[in-house]
Amino acid sequence: MMTNIPEVKCGIISVSRDCFIISLSENRRKAVVQSYTKKYGSIYEAKTVVENENDMLKAVNEVNDAGCNALVVFLGNFGPETPETLIAQKFDGPVMYIAAAEETGKDLINGRGDAYCGMLNCSYNLGLRKIKAFIPEYPVGTAENLADMINEFQPVARALIGVANLKIITFGPRPQDFFACNAPIKPLYDLGIEIEENSELDLLVSYKEHAGDARIKEVIEDMKKEMGKANPYPDLLKRMAQYELTLLDWAQNHKGSRKYIAFANKCWPAFPSQFGFEPCYVNSRLVSRGIPVACEVDIYGALSEYIGTCVSGDAVTLLDINNSVPKDLFDEDIAAKYGGYTLKDTFMGFHCGNTPMCKLDKGAIKYQLIQNRLLENGETPDITRGTLEGDITAGKITFYRLQSNAAGEIHAYIAQGEVLPVATRSFGGIGIFAIPEMGRFYRHVLIEKQYPHHGAVAFGHYGKILFDIFKFLDIKDIAFNQPKNMLYPTENPFA
Numbered sequence: 001m002m003t004n005i006p007e008v009k010c011g012i013i014s015v016s017r018d019c020f021i022i023s024l025s026e027n028r029r030k031a032v033v034q035s036y037t038k039k040y041g042s043i044y045e046a047k048t049v050v051e052n053e054n055d056m057l058k059a060v061n062e063v064n065d066a067g068c069n070a071l072v073v074f075l076g077n078f079g080p081e082t083p084e085t086l087i088a089q090k091f092d093g094p095v096m097y098i099a100a101a102e103e104t105g106k107d108l109i110n111g112r113g114d115a116y117c118g119m120l121n122c123s124y125n126l127g128l129r130k131i132k133a134f135i136p137e138y139p140v141g142t143a144e145n146l147a148d149m150i151n152e153f154q155p156v157a158r159a160l161i162g163v164a165n166l167k168i169i170t171f172g173p174r175p176q177d178f179f180a181c182n183a184p185i186k187p188l189y190d191l192g193i194e195i196e197e198n199s200e201l202d203l204l205v206s207y208k209e210h211a212g213d214a215r216i217k218e219v220i221e222d223m224k225k226e227m228g229k230a231n232p233y234p235d236l237l238k239r240m241a242q243y244e245l246t247l248l249d250w251a252q253n254h255k256g257s258r259k260y261i262a263f264a265n266k267c268w269p270a271f272p273s274q275f276g277f278e279p280c281y282v283n284s285r286l287v288s289r290g291i292p293v294a295c296e297v298d299i300y301g302a303l304s305e306y307i308g309t310c311v312s313g314d315a316v317t318l319l320d321i322n323n324s325v326p327k328d329l330f331d332e333d334i335a336a337k338y339g340g341y342t343l344k345d346t347f348m349g350f351h352c353g354n355t356p357m358c359k360l361d362k363g364a365i366k367y368q369l370i371q372n373r374l375l376e377n378g379e380t381p382d383i384t385r386g387t388l389e390g391d392i393t394a395g396k397i398t399f400y401r402l403q404s405n406a407a408g409e410i411h412a413y414i415a416q417g418e419v420l421p422v423a424t425r426s427f428g429g430i431g432i433f434a435i436p437e438m439g440r441f442y443r444h445v446l447i448e449k450q451y452p453h454h455g456a457v458a459f460g461h462y463g464k465i466l467f468d469i470f471k472f473l474d475i476k477d478i479a480f481n482q483p484k485n486m487l488y489p490t491e492n493p494f495a
Helices: 022-039 053-065 081-088 117-127 142-163 186-192 200-209 214-228 235-255 270-275 279-285 298-313 327-333 369-376 438-447 463-472
Strands: 009-016 068-077 095-100 166-172 192-198 260-265 314-322 348-353 358-367 385-392 395-404 409-417 431-433 454-458 478-480
Touching: 009 022, 009 053, 009 081, 009 142, 009 235, 009 454, 022 068, 022 095, 053 081, 053 117, 068 081, 068 117, 068 142, 081 095, 081 117, 095 117, 095 142, 142 166, 142 298, 142 463, 166 200, 166 235, 166 298, 186 298, 192 200, 200 235, 214 235, 214 279, 235 260, 235 314, 235 409, 260 279, 260 298, 260 348, 270 369, 279 385, 298 314, 298 454, 298 463, 314 431, 348 438, 395 463, 409 438, 409 463, 431 438, 438 478, 463 478
Parallel strands: 009 068, 068 095, 166 192, 166 260, 385 431, 409 478
Antiparallel strands: 314 348, 314 454, 348 431, 358 385, 395 409, 395 454, 409 431
């Protein structure tokens, strides 16, 4: 259950130019509401039609009193340029502007609304006032078209509300040899996000204070229920349950003025020796509830995960863009079955074990092989236990990330693809990913623009929504996996 993302209550306000018949906008609004309600569910319909600034204040008060946190401004006709844009200025939440298409060639005198024209002046006035608003790719349509646009606006609104009310809590410092996670955080403040940076020692103190917490037994039982037979280390559950309560209590006690939380936590090398386990399984349980816990104090990874959670309403994960697929494996298990992909289109996405159980095939608690070599000399694992491992479930995915570069400029990428139903033959939470033209994307976006090895994964194709969100957040550089006939600026045309 997602407990850490906004619930969107969307309203709609219609506007009307005073030289047009007001009933035209009013009736068209009713048709949009009827179409939306029939297909998607409830939307609050403001009864006030805005013709002037006093109407604007009345309508905004109406949707505020109804508890709306997202809003659609509907141009049922040309619309009043100043009042309609001031709605977005006065309303505290994301606002979308849409416009009515003409309905019939049999009524183009009294029944013509000219909203197609009005949307142009509306956008100009929004620009004059430096007001941010969401405008769909083609914002003019019939009632049915507009209902679909409003529905597509809901996850955009949910993410924007979430980001505006987000605090990212870190336990660090960020790892010395992981400079990719060590990006400037000033752009996060520019996005309106609050940051709380803490020491690993603060976390350890809080963890020790939770020893003997009466709630530990209940958490252990929930873990047992989730893991079923995939629970080889029952003695470990008490430690992990204690840690889960530590993070949940920290989130609750440190929200401050913010409504939503994401974590970016140090997880090695000191963590297992001091806490007595690896935190991966606990991290996976929190993200399945909408509370991302990004590995290796990856603050931008935490933000990326949180946005994906808001967009999908589902669990997400954070993975290393980790290793190439061996040619023999590709030839044996992929080439014949998935002929649309080349070897360069594939790679393995991996992390030690933070991907939630619900996104793994045969997920089970294991130990971190690499840390076991480092911290326990490859002997019987104890403190390196606690990862959640298994092959990632096959299906559509979106690989994406927001990131600041060294100059403090935020940019992003989005690439849609899939996890193939092919055994990885490896360890960790891992999957074989296939993304069209991944080889070129890897070279001319990930390497060329100096992105880190971490990428967020949403389970489904959400590129359109993510692109709209990043654009609204004023991300100037949004890269994607370009098709063959579309060269990257740095790509050699003679290659």
